[in-house]
Amino acid sequence: MKLENLTSNVRQKGFTLMELIGVMAVMAILAGALSPNIADSINQAYSDAEIENMTLIADSLNKYIQQEKRIPSAKPSSWVKALSSSSTFINEDLEYNNKGYRRRFIFDPRFFSNADKKFSGFKQNKGLAEAPVSPRVLLVSDMTRHVPSVSNNAKVFNAIWNQTKNSKFVESKNLKIKRINLSDKFHRVILSNQDKSKPYYQLEKGKYAFIPAAKKGSDGIITRYIINSTRINLFDAPYPTGKLEQTAIIQSDWTTRYQANGKNWSWVKP
Numbered sequence: 001m002k003l004e005n006l007t008s009n010v011r012q013k014g015f016t017l018m019e020l021i022g023v024m025a026v027m028a029i030l031a032g033a034l035s036p037n038i039a040d041s042i043n044q045a046y047s048d049a050e051i052e053n054m055t056l057i058a059d060s061l062n063k064y065i066q067q068e069k070r071i072p073s074a075k076p077s078s079w080v081k082a083l084s085s086s087s088t089f090i091n092e093d094l095e096y097n098n099k100g101y102r103r104r105f106i107f108d109p110r111f112f113s114n115a116d117k118k119f120s121g122f123k124q125n126k127g128l129a130e131a132p133v134s135p136r137v138l139l140v141s142d143m144t145r146h147v148p149s150v151s152n153n154a155k156v157f158n159a160i161w162n163q164t165k166n167s168k169f170v171e172s173k174n175l176k177i178k179r180i181n182l183s184d185k186f187h188r189v190i191l192s193n194q195d196k197s198k199p200y201y202q203l204e205k206g207k208y209a210f211i212p213a214a215k216k217g218s219d220g221i222i223t224r225y226i227i228n229s230t231r232i233n234l235f236d237a238p239y240p241t242g243k244l245e246q247t248a249i250i251q252s253d254w255t256t257r258y259q260a261n262g263k264n265w266s267w268v269k270p
Contacts, residue, residue: 046143047173050097054139054178057094057103060087061137065185069204069227073121074105097141104147106138108157116153126209127189127224135182136161143174186225189232190255193220197237199258199265203230210239211258219257226250234258234265 061079064086065071072082080094087094096102107119110133138160140147150156150168159167161179171177193199193211200210203226212220226232230250236242237258246265248254257266 043143043173046098047176050141050143050176053089053093053097054103054141054176056087057083057089058139058178058180060089061180062182062185063087065182065227066229069124069230071122071182073119074107076102078121079105097143099143101142101144102146103139103141104149106140106150106152106157106160108134108136108154109152110134110154110157111136118152124203124227124230125206127203127226128186129224131188131225132183132186135186137180137182139178139180140169141176141178142169143176185228187228187250188253189224189226189250191222191224191258192255193258194260195237195258198239199237199242200235200239202233202235208235208240214260 060083061072064082067086068082070082072079076095080091083089083094084091094103109116109119111117111119112122112128112130112132112135114133134154136157138157140160147169150160155166156168158164160169160177163171169175169177191201191211194214196213198210198213198220200208202208209222211222214220228251232248232250233244234246234248234256236245246256248256258264259266
């Protein structure tokens with residue numbers, strides 16, 4: 001075969017420079033059109049995963065409160081350590097989202113009272129004398145930055161919770177808010193005493209507390225608000241040397257009465 005024929009065949013089977021430039025231009029246009037869609041899909045995947053993770057973290061908080069009869073504070077050193085014991089997350093994955101930005105817990109400053117107070121955590125001892133006023137918590141996560149601290153008061157908290165125009169954080173595809181209401185974690189328990197002596201009770205392995213003696217024909221009564229699934233031990237009089245008589249697990253509002261004969265407790269439907 002002659003050299004000129006071979007060259008001709010090669011040219012017929014190959015591409016010209018202009019053809020290659022044209023193909024590359026088309027590929028560049030396609031890549032440019034697809035890149036935003038790919039980026040959006042990746043960001044949406046991160047967003048969906050964060051929503052699921054925040055739900056799991058909220059579940060871990062509920063589980064921790066019920067198991068330990070405690071509520072951690074908003075400090076990372078408090079809530080991260082607490083929730084790592086009741087979840088499958090390691091500490092770093094609790095404190096930071098998948099983009100590496102710090103999440104933040106924000107507690108309602110009126111959690112236990114009608115006045116703004118910094119929530120410093122809670123450990124159940126003898127039960128609360130008053131029902132929690134607004135036991136709400138916010139879990140906030142931003143996929144673009146660390147969630148900053150806020151100067152928290154009832155107005156600020158409510159604005160975030162309700163997403164009013166003055167909210168410090170506005171929910172979006174990048175900023176996620178998980179609302180947690182702990183009202184159902186506390187039950188009202190009424191303990192009454194028909195006797196002139198003082199029977200007493202104990203929550204879990206906490207301190208003993210007596211029920212006031214009856215006076216002038218009226219029962220001695222105390223009301224306590226207790227975390228769900230708390231074990232309450234009821235003891236005979238006299239305080240604090242009476243014997244253990246009854247044990248119950250508190251899972252709803254509940255009432256019981258110590259009888260005048262000093263021999264037993266009677267359960268009363270709430």
